[in-house]
Amino acid sequence: MVAMTMGLGVLNIQEQGWKKGPWTPEEDKLLSEYVNLHGEGRWSSVARCAGLNRSGKSCRLRWVNYLRPGLKRGQITPQEEGIIIELHALWGNKWSTIARYLPGRTDNEIKNFWRTHFKKKEKSSLKQQKRRSQILKDKFQKDQLQAQQENTHHTKTTTASEEKLNIHDHHHQSQDQTTTTHEHHDMAFSVNGSDHQCLPVMYQDLVSCSWYDATPDQEYVLWGGLWNLDDPHS
DNA sequence: AACGTTAACAACCGCCTGAGA
DNA sequence: GTCTCAGGCGGTTGTTAACGT
Structure with a gap:
């Protein structure tokens, strides 16, 4: 006891x-x-x-x-946003590494900032995806209807929708190529001190304004570009 | 005014790494 | 060589303020 x-x-x-x-x-x-x-x-x-x-x-x-003295208080500035986006594209979730290029900002602060805004993007992109699939669905139905109507008048080896699909594929391919080329051209680096710490200067015009203000096209380029960079195979 | 949702921030947790015994 | 421990880092969670309905 x-x-x-x-x-x-x-x-x-x-x-x-x-x-x-x-x-x-x-x-x-x-x-x-x-x-x-x-x-x-x-x-x-x-x-x-x-x-x-x-x-x-x-x-x-x-x-x-x-x-710690020298810490900045308050909102992340558009310039800092730009740096964060660029460095995240380069290093991924290496928050402490990214924080070294933002004097007065902590890794925790940057991490929180990224998570908050990434979540926002994730949600909006889900909505966009739903909208896009709905549009494609409608388009497909329309094409099929059109093809049926055309079939009654002409005998074709390929349907209109198939042609459209082919065109769409070609368009996609050329678009992919263009994107890749652009990535190569825009991906300029400025060496900052040590040899392993290269800073990309892409997306400059996009991130010079806050991304809340970005147009859908800008958003697509920005985010699509980032995730492509994250992909080791791209 | 009340309630629900979202954003921002602060802090903790778990894992990894490097130094020293 | 290995064990232990402190420190660092990224992920996650909790809290609060702001905002919209």
Whole structure:
């Protein structure tokens, strides 16, 4: 019984553990005072020595994402948007790498920004897809009707819809080729310091304005282009 | 005014990596 | 060589404010 009680006591202490949840202004003050005095690093000892009941990880995160001097507050600017889009096209979800090119912005901030806007795009593109398939469906039915009517007057080896489909395929092929060529032409890089850190300067005119204002065509080029780049086979 | 939805932000979790014992 | 641990990173979740109906 005693042993059980003692065991529960230990359990309670373990369960209590580090404090979680939002940081209080007092905790922020303690942490920033300590880091300003002793510098960054050794986060687990920072937590202990600063008198914070927080894990080292939590302290580091709070400092890096919120307390560190020089952090920008407020909305991501259109210029920053452009950089994020370009670098994401290049590196994917390497948020910390992307954040290095945006002084005052944290990887967390960029990640949140991307997720918020990507979600928005995902939803709208789903709607667009539905609309497109409906249009294609209508067009197909119309073509079939037209073909039937034409068949009553002429005997053709190929139906009108088949011809149209062929034309459509040719159009697609040439369009794909054009896109590929454009990608090659537009994909210019400016070397920034170290040799592995090349910055693409594509999409400049598209991202110079906020993407909320982009026309559907611009959106298509922008997003289609990005996902093509993400595709290792393209 | 009340309610539901969405966007933005803050924080935690789990995994990976590198350094030191 | 391997084990442990701290730190870093990306993914995910929770909370809150703003907005629309």
